[in-house]
Amino acid sequence: MCGRTAVSLGADGIRRACTYRDKQGRRRHPEWKNADKYSPSYNKCPQSINPVLLSQQHFEKDSSSSEYVLVAMRWGLIPAWFKEDEPSKMQYNTSNCRSDTMMEKLSYKFNKSDIEDKDPGGQRLLTMAGIFDCWEPPNGEEALYSYTIITVEASKSVSSIHHRMPAILDGDEAVGKWLDFAEIPTQEALKFIHPIENLAFHPVSTVVNNSRNNTPECVVPIQLDLKKKTKVSASSKMMMNWLTNKPKKEEDDGLPRWSSQFIQAASASRKTSINVMNQGIEKEEGEPSAKQCKNQ
DNA sequence: CCAGACGTTGTT
DNA sequence: GTCTGG
DNA sequence: CCAGACGTTGTT
């Protein structure tokens, strides 16, 4: 639930999808710090590099709180004080952090930085709240930016499939407040982090389970057919075709167009089908299938 | 004082 | 069972 | 998050 995602927009598409209005009300696009480190995928797992939107003030103290930048960061926070020479030596899972305890956790506590992570789904990105840090490897290699996604109790609608969900910032105002660390400290900003109902979701194929798979099949809705195997519906096939064949230009294009409506309606967000499928399978066949009841 | 930890999810 | 790699 | 490994010595 909170450990896999997808971003199909390329660096420039992300940049345009992150269009915002500054204090003067002008439309702006955030600049990328390291766009080259990011690449889109239908299957983004912890440790992958993803687009993170944050206040320019993290880099330039005098800049306006309404100026944003994009930084490609590793999913799974490596705190600045981490002593080993490789991120993979982190013993603990820091891809998520619980909203209710993050202020007491040593790994997250004095991270000066609020962040927000931008993610995909259609033309409107799914904006998840997180925190980041910058770690300098002791061996003198390049600094690594990394982040963790905050989790909350599942909202009512989501609780039918899972008991936790990512903290989602629903709308520009919420995003702006979360990013404005100078005006609103983390402690305060956490108060408006809450489970949201305004979410669409659908089951997807177990193809997504293997993080090596990176095809539209990872995000396209499937029909949960309680009898027999699950099937890809006709409309899903259409969408899959569309995703597969859409020209390169369009891939990197965050601007609304005729097809975006389709995407937005059909896949505003997506979830692993496994838990839902379990319910189906157990009902149908009465098998408490051990394998499938594993964690997420 | 020093040593050692520093995390989440899910499942039983 | 638990850790690492994707 | 899930999938896949989980080991050593010696030889080609």
Next chain:
DNA sequence: GTCTGG
């Protein structure tokens, strides 16, 4: 780096 446990 900072906190907790001994």
